[in-house]
Amino acid sequence: MSAQWQAFKGGSLPIASARRGDVFINGRFLSQRGSGVQRFARQLVLALDEELGAVNTGRRWRLLVPPGVSSTPKLKHIETRAVGRLRGHLWDQGLRFACERDDILVNLANSGPVLRDRSIAVLHDAAVYRTPDNFTRAYRLFHQMLGRLLALRSTIGTVSQFSKGELSSALGLNAERIFVVPNSCEHLRAVEPDPTTLTRLGLTAGRYFLAIGSPVPNKNMRFALEAFEKLGALAQQFVIVGAVDTAVFGRGLAEIPPGVQLPGALSDAEMVALLRNATALVFPSLYEGFGIPPLEAMLNGCPVIASDIPPVVEVCGDAVLYFNPANLGSLTRAMHRALQDPAMLETLAKRGDERVALYSWSRSARLLMDAVDRIA
Numbered sequence: 001m002s003a004q005w006q007a008f009k010g011g012s013l014p015i016a017s018a019r020r021g022d023v024f025i026n027g028r029f030l031s032q033r034g035s036g037v038q039r040f041a042r043q044l045v046l047a048l049d050e051e052l053g054a055v056n057t058g059r060r061w062r063l064l065v066p067p068g069v070s071s072t073p074k075l076k077h078i079e080t081r082a083v084g085r086l087r088g089h090l091w092d093q094g095l096r097f098a099c100e101r102d103d104i105l106v107n108l109a110n111s112g113p114v115l116r117d118r119s120i121a122v123l124h125d126a127a128v129y130r131t132p133d134n135f136t137r138a139y140r141l142f143h144q145m146l147g148r149l150l151a152l153r154s155t156i157g158t159v160s161q162f163s164k165g166e167l168s169s170a171l172g173l174n175a176e177r178i179f180v181v182p183n184s185c186e187h188l189r190a191v192e193p194d195p196t197t198l199t200r201l202g203l204t205a206g207r208y209f210l211a212i213g214s215p216v217p218n219k220n221m222r223f224a225l226e227a228f229e230k231l232g233a234l235a236q237q238f239v240i241v242g243a244v245d246t247a248v249f250g251r252g253l254a255e256i257p258p259g260v261q262l263p264g265a266l267s268d269a270e271m272v273a274l275l276r277n278a279t280a281l282v283f284p285s286l287y288e289g290f291g292i293p294p295l296e297a298m299l300n301g302c303p304v305i306a307s308d309i310p311p312v313v314e315v316c317g318d319a320v321l322y323f324n325p326a327n328l329g330s331l332t333r334a335m336h337r338a339l340q341d342p343a344m345l346e347t348l349a350k351r352g353d354e355r356v357a358l359y360s361w362s363r364s365a366r367l368l369m370d371a372v373d374r375i376a
Contacts (some may be wrong), residue, residue, distance in 0.1 A: 013199070016214035021058070021374055022103045026095060027065035027080070028088075029109040032071060036183070036292050037124055040159070041108035042063040043187050044368065045073055047361035052077035057369065064098055066091050087145075087152055105373055106368070107154070114149035120368075121154040122181065123147055124196055125289025126166035127218070134216040146173060157371060159183050163289040179371045182315075185296045193273035201261060202238065205277040208237040209335065210302070211217040212271070215242075218327055219309070220284040227284075227331035229257050234278065236279060241266050275300035280338045283307065285326050291315055294360060298352030303345040305334045313361075319351035 011039060025048075029041040045063060052061060053076060061078045067089065072080050083098055084091050090112060096116040100107050105112070105119040112121045128135060128143045135143070135358040150156065151171040157179045158164050209228065213219035221240060228238045239261045256262065259284040266274070275281065280295040283306040291312045294304045298319060306312050307325035321338065338345060 022060045022062065023057075024080070024093065024095070024101075024103060024105050025063045025103065026109070027069070027072070028092060028111070030069045032109070033192060037281055038252065039111050040122075040124070040183055042073060043184070044108060044181070044364060045075070045078065046327075046367035048088065048368065049073075049075040049078050051362060051365045051369065053293050055369075057373075058312065059104075059302075059306055059372075061367075064095065069363065078341055094368045097245075104291045104372055106372065107150075110143070111146065112150055112154060117153050119154045120157055120371060120375070121150040122157040122159070123150070124159050125163050125287075126170045127287065127289065129170040129321065130166060130231065131216075131218045131287050134218055135168055135242060136139050145166040155179070155371065155375060157181050157188040157225040157368070159290040160211050160311050162314055166289075179263050179367065180316055181367045181371070182366045183295070184364060185292065185299050185356070186360055188272060188299055191268045191272045194267065194277055195273070196270040197270045197273035199279060201263060203239065203261075203274075203277070205236060206279055208239055208278055209280055209282050209338075210278040210297075211238070211240045211282045211284070212260060212281075212296075213240070213242050214348050214374050218285060218287040223325065223328065224282050224331065225257060225260060228260065228337060230328070230332045231335055234336060235259055237337070238282075239263065239278075240270065241274065254344060269356050271296075275302045278302050280305050280321075280335075280348075282331075282335065283312065284323075284325055284331065285312070288312065297354055298349075298356040301349050303338065303348040303354070304352065305331070305338060315355075316353075317355055319348060321348060 012253060025045060029038045032038050056308060063073060063078050063080045064083050065080060066084060067082050075293050084094050085096055092111050093113045095105060096113040105116055107121045110123055112119060128140050138207055148171060151173055158167055159182055161180060164175055164178045164180055167178055181314050211224055215221060228235060237259045275297050280303040285307055288311045294306050294316050299302050304320045306320045306322060308322040321334050323334040
């Protein structure tokens with residue numbers, strides 16, 4: 001290709017031999033710290049690879065990764081290739097030189113080259129526009145600008161109907177131009193629970209509430225702790241898994257209440273063990289693009305108590321005991337009911353089985369393939 005491409009590709013083999021109409025996947029997510037976004041991208045690529053084994057799309061698919069990526073998914077039908085010399089968002093921008101004009105570039109993790117036509121960018125939510133206090137000023141301003149620039153030339157995808165409406169409003173796009181590729185969690189079916197988890201944390205099966213989330217304001221963890229405190233003598237234990245910053249428990253909660261554990265980030269095997277033995281998952285979020293933890297809980301037979309915000313209602317339907325995340329008494333009453341009504345918890349768990357069956361990575365992969373085919 002051009003001298004620009006030669007400079008970008010570094011020591012890797014050129015891709016100039018690829019025929020027009022091929023699909024290239026931005027694999028920078030493999031160099032990033034794992035979170036829900038990165039897991040979405042990895043699992044979707046694995047599902048795409050399976051689908052491509054069964055369906056001839058008439059295109060070759062390639063996964064482009066930055067240099068130095070040590071762990072790449074094992075793929076049979078998607079070629080993996082390391083390209084470029086740069087890092088981070090600069091590497092993303094260089095990807096426009098990696099594709100021929102008629103090729104399609106797929107970006108799965110909230111980023112991508114802004115000067116590239118015939119591309120897809122999956123933006124997982126509108127949080128940088130709707131909940132700006134969650135982010136540093138520099139991060140917020142950069143990603144607000146990046147989202148708007150991507151919307152000018154890329155086909156935008158997202159993970160829920162709620163986020164579709166939010167991004168339509170924030171980016172000034174016709175909602176019909178945004179497609180939806182939902183999250184899933186069935187990869188957790190293959191995870192064996194760590195049998196030492198409960199003993200190590202001093203927990204008894206069926207005698208603790210569980211929450212999963214970081215300490216950013218929209219996760220509303222301090223609110224959940226206040227509700228737990230109000231249970232008083234009825235309280236069991238409360239385990240909050242995720243990144244820990246005790247500053248989030250301020251305003252009268254300078255000390256962690258008795259019965260609360262903050263084990264930090266845990267492995268999938270530890271998380272599955274906690275989910276399978278909890279009284280219920282408490283999900284108090286104020287804002288989400290999708291809300292993965294309730295789905296993960298349902299997969300593992302764990303009843304869910306969740307805030308009644310639109311994306312959670314969309315994903316969870318009638319399989320959840322809802323509460324108003326602006327009303328402390330609403331959550332306290334829900335947790336109290338969970339302690340007093342085991343039949344209700346059993347009903348929720350059964351409904352959860354039905355609800356989680358609506359989501360699969362293979363279905364999401366087919367939706368993404370359909371979006372690729374619609375690009376003229």
